[in-house]
Amino acid sequence: xxxxxxxxxxxxxxxxxxxxxxxxxxxxxxxxxxxxxxxxxxxxxxxxxxxxxxxxxxxxxxxxxxxxxxxxxxxxxxxxxxxxxxxxxxxxxxxxxxxxxxxxxxxxxxxxxxxxxxxxxxxxxxxxxxxxxxxxxxxxxxxxxxxxxxxxxxxxxxxxxxxxxxxxxxxxxxxxxxxxxxxxxxxxxxxxxxxxxxxxxxxxxxxxxxxxxxxxxxxxxxxxxxxxxxxxxxxxxxxxxxxxxxxxxxxxxxxxxxxxxxxxxxxxxxxxxxxxxxxxxxxxxxxxxxxxxxx
Amino acid sequence: xxxxxxxxxxxxxxxxxxxxxxxxxxxxxxxxxxxxxxxxxxxxxxxxxxxxxxxxxxxxxxxxxxxxxxxxxxxxxxxxxxxxxxxxxxxxxxxxxxxxxxxxxxxxxxxxxxxxxxxxxxxxxxxxxxxxxxxxxxxxxxxxxxxxxxxxxxxxxxxxxxxxxxxxxxxxxxxxxxxxxxxxxxxxxxxxxxxxxxxxxxxxxxxxxxxxxxxxxxxxxxxxxxxxxxxxxxxxxxxxxxxxxxxxxxxxxxxxxxxxxxxxxxxxxxxxxxxxxxxxxxxxxxxxxxxxxxxxxxxxxxxxxxxxx
Numbered sequence: 001x002x003x004x005x006x007x008x009x010x011x012x013x014x015x016x017x018x019x020x021x022x023x024x025x026x027x028x029x030x031x032x033x034x035x036x037x038x039x040x041x042x043x044x045x046x047x048x049x050x051x052x053x054x055x056x057x058x059x060x061x062x063x064x065x066x067x068x069x070x071x072x073x074x075x076x077x078x079x080x081x082x083x084x085x086x087x088x089x090x091x092x093x094x095x096x097x098x099x100x101x102x103x104x105x106x107x108x109x110x111x112x113x114x115x116x117x118x119x120x121x122x123x124x125x126x127x128x129x130x131x132x133x134x135x136x137x138x139x140x141x142x143x144x145x146x147x148x149x150x151x152x153x154x155x156x157x158x159x160x161x162x163x164x165x166x167x168x169x170x171x172x173x174x175x176x177x178x179x180x181x182x183x184x185x186x187x188x189x190x191x192x193x194x195x196x197x198x199x200x201x202x203x204x205x206x207x208x209x210x211x212x213x214x215x216x217x218x219x220x221x222x223x224x225x226x227x228x229x230x231x232x233x234x235x236x237x238x239x240x241x242x243x244x245x246x247x248x249x250x251x252x253x254x255x256x257x258x259x260x261x262x263x264x265x266x267x268x269x270x271x272x273x274x275x276x277x278x279x280x281x282x283x284x285x286x287x288x289x290x291x292x293x294x295x
Numbered sequence: 296x297x298x299x300x301x302x303x304x305x306x307x308x309x310x311x312x313x314x315x316x317x318x319x320x321x322x323x324x325x326x327x328x329x330x331x332x333x334x335x336x337x338x339x340x341x342x343x344x345x346x347x348x349x350x351x352x353x354x355x356x357x358x359x360x361x362x363x364x365x366x367x368x369x370x371x372x373x374x375x376x377x378x379x380x381x382x383x384x385x386x387x388x389x390x391x392x393x394x395x396x397x398x399x400x401x402x403x404x405x406x407x408x409x410x411x412x413x414x415x416x417x418x419x420x421x422x423x424x425x426x427x428x429x430x431x432x433x434x435x436x437x438x439x440x441x442x443x444x445x446x447x448x449x450x451x452x453x454x455x456x457x458x459x460x461x462x463x464x465x466x467x468x469x470x471x472x473x474x475x476x477x478x479x480x481x482x483x484x485x486x487x488x489x490x491x492x493x494x495x496x497x498x499x500x501x502x503x504x505x506x507x508x509x510x511x512x513x514x515x516x517x518x519x520x521x522x523x524x525x526x527x528x529x530x531x532x533x534x535x536x537x538x539x540x541x542x543x544x545x546x547x548x549x550x551x552x553x554x555x556x557x558x559x560x561x562x563x564x565x566x567x568x569x570x571x572x573x574x575x576x577x578x579x580x581x582x583x584x585x586x587x588x589x590x591x592x593x594x595x596x597x598x599x600x601x602x603x604x
Contacts, residue, residue: 110330
């Protein structure tokens with residue numbers, strides 16, 4: 001399905017909506033109020049996290065809780081950054097996620113182009129095979145992948161986190177669906193002018209797919225940034241940990257749970273991905289349309 | 296066939312020129328597919344086959360795997376901890392999926408109204424979905440805390456006794472479900488909303504003329520027309536439920552009394568703490584089998600409730 005026609009929160013659906021026009025101001029107000037209260041509830045964990053991260057442990061662990069912190073402190077952030085090399089964790093995550101995103105987009109878009117646009121013997125069965133593996137949970141390949149990584153001697157390297165993430169049948173599938181929706185005429189003209197397949201891929205298909213590529217890139221960035229189980233298995237040295245692993249270590253290596261400090265760590269872990277989200281939310285939403293509407 | 300000049304005016308070998316169009320296209324396709332297929336072969340397909348074979352062996356990850364036939368699977372069925380893990384995971388799925396879908400449907404219906412700040416509200420509800428599990432698991436651990444948790448404070452306001460949410464076999468799994476519903480409902484809501492906005496308004500007008508009330512037109516028009524989106528949400532919800540891991544790993548370590556140990560967590564323990572690679576591979580295949588069966592059932596009852604216009 002072409003996502004351009006089904007972009008969810010776009011305003012294009014508004015004018016033809018008869019139901020919305022019929023709402024009385026009072027009903028509208030009630031709905032706004034209800035949404036506002038629900039929104040407060042949903043964002044509460046974030047508010048609570050940020051509040052606690054700036055509080056002295058003695059204040060944070062008072063019961064009944066103090067709504068307004070009596071003293072404002074950066075101590076938890078300082079602790080988190082010194083007890084664990086948290087800045088290093090952030091750099092690791094940025095590096096790993098960036099490489100994974102570009103590697104995935106490159107291989108997925110090239111494969112998707114072949115599946116969507118080129119005829120070759122074995123195309124249909126191969127594509128079905130890709131689809132079939134999408135149903136297999138990641139846990140199935142976990143042990144063989146670990147054994148392979150160990151055999152190559154990659155345990156405890158960036159390569160161990162990055163390389164196994166490159167294969168993505170899922171992104172290949174999504175991009176293929178998108179490429180199929182690009183009109184063929186554009187290509188035919190270029191073909192008559194003698195453009196090679198690579199030229200068509202690089203100068204026609206890719207530029208036309210920027211929004212889809214951005215959406216897929218974000219999906220892949222998120223997946224990589226939040227991945228926990230795999231790094232947990234292949235990373236041992238603290239200097240190589242990505243953020244989620246480092247955050248878990250912040251608790252486990254301490255021996256006790258220091259909530260304000262953990263909240264400071266959580267804020268630092270969430271901030272980059274939140275910033276990415278707020279700036280690129282349009283593509284997140286498009287990504288949902290891309291993934292959600294194939295059924 | 297006229298030999299077309301290929302890209303960039305580069306000289307090509309004669310045999311390449313002679314190649315017919317479809318051969319050339321196929322070769323180009325294989326070249327494009329090569330990196331992708333190589334990664335797929337080495338990182339997905341190969342490991343999948345390997346895992347299936349290892350499931351029939353006894354292996355600590357070093358040395359040579361010893362063939363043991365169906366022994367791992369037989370042992371699994373008799374392993375009380377595994378049975379418990381399957382039960383826990385099923386409970387998680389049974390609580391999570393309906394709750395998340397109902398909340399998401401409600402939200403989507405609200406999102407469909409044009410009111411002040413609606414796009415900001417949508418953004419806010421979507422925010423939990425872009426978090427990493429570890430951070431928010433810590434946040435919710437603090438909220439659920441027996442002594443300092445804000446949840447118990449809210450309970451005390453209405454004179455309810457405090458609960459040891461994550462430390463009580465009665466509540467631990469449900470607490471994890473709450474966290475998961477919070478994280479996923481905004482995402483599911485946007486998927487349902489996309490479908491909701493595709494429902495033609497004329498249908499509602501027509502229903503109104505026929506004297507149908509709001510509830511009736513919701514059941515008779517809205518639900519059938521958005522059922523493909525609901526189906527998608529239910530399916531992905533089930534699949535993700537059966538793989539649940541991080542929440543338990545951080546918040547409860549599977550406790551109390553193994554009441555929150557999930558299949559994925561059992562697999563992690565067997566494979567990477569006890570180095571029973573054969574046994575853990577068998578677990579992975581049982582997990583796949585369960586997901587497969589549930590998805591098939593879901594797919595087959597699809598015809599009964601999913602409207603495909």
